[in-house]
Amino acid sequence: MPTRRLVFSALAVATLLCATRAEAQSLYGIGRAATPAEIAGWNIDVGGDGSNLPPGSGTVSRGSEVFDQQCAACHGAKGEGGIGDRLVGGQGTLGTPNPVRTVGSYWPYAPTLFDYIRRAMPQNAPQSLSNDDVYALSAYILSLNGLLPANATLDAKSLAAIKMPNRNMFVGDPRPDVKNPECMSNC
């Protein structure tokens, strides 16, 4: 009995391995295919490089209107912060004792602004704004930070082309970076 089970197990493993390597079939047959339409509806990820940004566009002036209605209550009339994060200013402060981290001073990628507003803002009604209005809000916030002119129109291409001031200031994880000498006595 043990021998027979062993042989059976070995066969089963060999079959599974062949399946994965040669034909790349699923092992368990669990789940169903996701259709392109289903994926398009749920995949709202915008890459740092602007990949998967949707069609549409928005102006700084339209962004100003939407901001007043949807954002100013938490982020301040001009993005100076409140219950919500400060969004504007702080460039040049990161290496000082009082760094001010905002979209303009800290965020490395402009398309992330579109991604985050679309998926999570406004906090009381996420995913309620049109893509055009998300472009407009992104344009307005970038404009308040001096990264777009006041008459600008933003779309996928122009948003991906914006170079954020803090883009090259991120470094990898060097930890462990702190050493405790592990003294046991007469410390």
Add this chain to the structure above:
Amino acid sequence: MTKPPDIDRNVGSASRRRFLREGSALLGGAVIAGGLAGSEARAAENTGNLPPNVPEWMKTPGDPMGTQPYGAPSPFEKDVIKNVSKTLPQYLSASGRTPLQDLDGIITPNGLFYERHHGGVPTIDPAQHRLMLNGLVDRPLIFTMDDIRRFPSESHIYFLECSGNPEYKKPYGKTASDLVGLLSCAEWTGVSLKLVLQEAGLQPGAKWVVAEGADSAAMTRSIPIEKCLDDAMLAYSQNGERLRPQQGYPLRLLVPGFEGNMNVKWLRRLHVTAEPAYSREETSKYTDPMPNGTAREFTFYMEAKSIITRPSGGQRLTAPGFREISGIAWTGRGKVSRVDVSVDDGKSWQQAQLQEPVLTRALTRFRLPWHWDGKPAVIQSRAIDETGYVQPTLAELLAVRGDNYVYHNNAIWPWRIAEDGEITNANA
């Protein structure tokens, strides 16, 4: 938490005062612990249920079966609750802490597990929840919760700790919960993420998996593929029952040893990619600013750490005598190999006992027998993990990182015990 409890939680303040005044004379110096002092002091107040009398709860039947269809703690434990600040600017993106100083062992009860959400706690019907797997895979797939539960299951005990637990700037907290209460530990049951990814077939160039939650923040973090093919899992149960809503019901990602927010709750999508998403939560948040203006990104691991939970800040020793020092240690990089304890303000250290089992990326309980002589003292612990890494002091961390650093504070937190037994944060 509310008022600072005595270390013997049931001692009333009046009886404590009486004990402090009369106790040593009354009990002739034979008293060695506050617990005894407490029960003796209580006896003086209400003797009806104490020997030689028969307690009232023996003279009448108790609650019948079915009184509590889902059990709750004793009403006498009503103060053991999550530690939620009453002065947060808002409560949708907020956190609530585990009352570590009130718990024993290594498993956090589900009702006291710490919480951190970025857009409130959604109420999700599991029948209408789906997990989508898309991106660089041979077969994009959609799973129901029934599908997920058909996969071979596994259970592991892992800690979870919020990245910022606590921050580096004063004011530092008063209690163990205030300081490191964004930490809990549970037995998780679910399916290996590797199995689920294999089901879809990873394509060449698959380097990251972007996990997305079904909360109103659509919380998004990128996980390196190596972790996804190692010990990452999709969990649907916690300490034997289905996840609590606050912990991601009906499904969450677990990336053991990585900072808490990467363990995406209410998991609805896994997007296999060549590059990280550079989401808001991994660029503008959960990055660590250095004094020179640079910032560290993708700082995943929670490093070795420990804290004494008993006796600890906010408690009070009611009398000199025997005290067991007890606490918890953990490391995102594997197992805790040793915990050292100092009772003389860091001048000397001795090895604590570790409670078995010592598990990988779980809390480890440590203990040290101690006799408090009634004089002022500073007690503290430091964890050493299997990589040889030693938990640093706050000063050592600040010297390298500066106090603008936000996350990954794994400092030693010493407790100062005053002559009257009051315990406070010695770093505060």
